[in-house]
Each structure stands twice: as C-alpha cells, then as structure tokens.
Amino acid sequence: xxxxxxxxxxxxxxxxxxxxxxxxxxxxxxxxxxxxxxxxxxxxxxxxxxxxxxxxxxxxxxxxxxxxxxxxxxxxxxxxxxxxxxxxxxxxxxxxxxxxxxxxxxxxxxxxxxxxxxxxxxxxxxxxxxxxxxxxxxxxxxxxxxxxxxxxxxxxxxxxxxxxxxxxxxxxxxxxxxxxxxxxxxxxxxxxx
Amino acid sequence: xxxxxxxxxxxxxxxxxxxxxxxxxxxxxxxxxxxxxxxxxxxxxxxxxxxxxxxxxxxxxxxxxxxxxxxxxxxxxxxxxxxxxxxxxxxxxxxxxxxxxxxxxxxxxxxxxxxxxxxxxxxxxxxxxxxxxxxxxxxxxxxxxxxxxxxxxxxxxxxxxxxxxxxxxxxxxxxxxxxxx
Ligand SMILES: [Zn+2]
Numbered sequence: 001x002x003x004x005x006x007x008x009x010x011x012x013x014x015x016x017x018x019x020x021x022x023x024x025x026x027x028x029x030x031x032x033x034x035x036x037x038x039x040x041x042x043x044x045x046x047x048x049x050x051x052x053x054x055x056x057x058x059x060x061x062x063x064x065x066x067x068x069x070x071x072x073x074x075x076x077x078x079x080x081x082x083x084x085x086x087x088x089x090x091x092x093x094x095x096x097x098x099x100x101x102x103x104x105x106x107x108x109x110x111x112x113x114x115x116x117x118x119x120x121x122x123x124x125x126x127x128x129x130x131x132x133x134x135x136x137x138x139x140x141x142x143x144x145x146x147x148x149x150x151x152x153x154x155x156x157x158x159x160x161x162x163x164x165x166x167x168x169x170x171x172x173x174x175x176x177x178x179x180x181x182x183x184x185x186x187x188x189x190x191x192x193x
Numbered sequence: 194x195x196x197x198x199x200x201x202x203x204x205x206x207x208x209x210x211x212x213x214x215x216x217x218x219x220x221x222x223x224x225x226x227x228x229x230x231x232x233x234x235x236x237x238x239x240x241x242x243x244x245x246x247x248x249x250x251x252x253x254x255x256x257x258x259x260x261x262x263x264x265x266x267x268x269x270x271x272x273x274x275x276x277x278x279x280x281x282x283x284x285x286x287x288x289x290x291x292x293x294x295x296x297x298x299x300x301x302x303x304x305x306x307x308x309x310x311x312x313x314x315x316x317x318x319x320x321x322x323x324x325x326x327x328x329x330x331x332x333x334x335x336x337x338x339x340x341x342x343x344x345x346x347x348x349x350x351x352x353x354x355x356x357x358x359x360x361x362x363x364x365x366x367x368x369x370x371x372x373x374x
Pocket of ligand 1: 016017018023
C-alpha cells in the first residue's frame, strides 16, 4: 500500500478565517492583530514589536507623568525602551537565537480545539518529518511539519499532548536532555525538568 | 466564480447513485493521484456523496455537508482551498509575487508577469487547461485555485495577459461556505 499522507492541519485566523499569513491582506488586519499576537507571534514579529512598543510607550508615559522634570518630548522618552523592546518576545521572553533547546507550546484554536507546537528538535539532529510521523503515531493524532515564512520549521500536533510529550521526546531521542525542553505557559518559558 | 457565491445559488442537492459516485471518485483519483491513498478518508464509501448543482454550470461535491470539490460544466474536479490546505501536494503549483496577492484575493485572474517576476515561480510542466494551486511569494499556503489558460512555457514566453483563470480564492463565497446545511 502506498504511504498515506497525513492531512496538514492548518491553523486559521480566529478573526478573519484566513491562514494567518494572509491576514495582512485580509478584510481587516487591524482586527486580526490581537489574535495574531496571541496565537502566532512569530509570524508577524513586527506586530509584537509594535505592541511592546506601545506597552513601553505607556510605561514611559507613566514615568514621565510621575517625574518632576517632564520637559522632554515624547520621542526622547520612548526611544530608550524601544531599543529594548526589539529583543523581547511576548511575556518578556528574551530571544536567544543560538541556544539548543526544544520549546513546546499549546496553542488554542477555535473554542475547544488546540494544537501543540514543538520547536527546535532539529537542533538535536532529529529529522522533523520523521519526528512528526512518530508523534502522530504515538498520540494517535495528526502531526505535521509546518514552516512559517519568517521562522524555522516546527511540528504541529493536533490536540493537547503537552502532558506526555516530554517523556516521549527524551525516550525517543536520547540526545535531547530533559533540561533542554521548555514549555511556553501563559507567555512564559518554563523548564520541563 | 465564487465572488458572491452563497447557498442561495444552490439550485438542487442530490445524493448521487452508486455508479455516479464511482465515476466521481475515479475521475478525482485520476486527476490527483496523490489523493488516492486517502480517498477513502476524504470520500468514505459509506457516506453518501452529495452533488449540489449551482448557477453558472457549477457543481459542488459534498460529504457530510462539507464542500470538497467543485467542477464547472464537464471540467475536472478541483479541490476546495480548505481541502487543498490539508493535502497541499496534490496539485501542481504556480507562485505569484507578493505584489499580486491583493489582486488575487480580490478575485482577479492571474496575469503572466505576476508569475514570471522574481517573486513568482512556474512549474514548467504545467500544461494549458490544468487545475493548479496558486501559491504566493513568502507564503506557505495556497491562496487560490486556478485553471491555466496557457502552458507554463507560454506564460513565460508570452509574458502578458491572463495566464491563469482565478476560480476560487481565500475569503470568496466558497471559502466562507465551510458547510452547506
Ligand atoms: Zn486574520
């Protein structure tokens, strides 16, 4: 029998229903933005930056309001936090490019459905297509290698499997130490170990 | 084709006879050999196949109220974008440059220069009158289903006018019709 292709589960925008990468061309990009920042922050890094800048701007304004010498204009007040905001992802996570680690995140889509994304396995020499197959089989669900235009490939697994996945990863690929596995919980990175 | 499409344009919905069902399955399998291993999942033999006849000689193939394929007159069956997204490699692909995306999403047919510019990409093997997935520069998922008016070689050589008819695109009426109840 020919090998059965696994259906790709595409995450569609909760606001406009398009694949999120097309929201920028969709009927109302502005309305999509909160959903995008929440669900696919890596797809539009500029949005996250923008949101952080707004936050930073707010903070700067607050600072300015409380400080006694508020002579400077807005631009000067917000330029310093702006620099810092560039390096930060939502939840204050600092992006470290080179670090070898596996990051697992549960992404809620629609109302009840969710997918679990697994990023970084390839940094341990794991073939993603192979890993995707194994994950799909182990958890009896759909799993696929997904590639965002602005980021590396990751594996999307249908359903919430974040509970059992660590054990499965460390058993299947002994090269991946438990200490290198992290969860994203409420926008914060938490070590699995 | 589906710009203003809605359930109101469906004139009749019929469960087709077993023989017709077989024929539809067969022509889909022939057109998209990559779908053959999963055809039983997509069009389960036990679930009734519904063909909805719509205006403008359009037919929709539905299973469990979900539109999966469409055809025009006696033309080939083409997957809906939602189905194509699940099985992205069943169709030949042509890629438009980023600048063309907003026109395609407004329903415009695909002009040759949008395919031949640096951001575009052509599968040289694509013949005229072939169903194709329209991809876009920098994007992962198809944004439209097209039917070529000329071969990829001619698109390249002639490089003007409409190369591909845009039949179905993201956010058109068919896209919005996730189900037909
Ligand atoms: Zn959107």
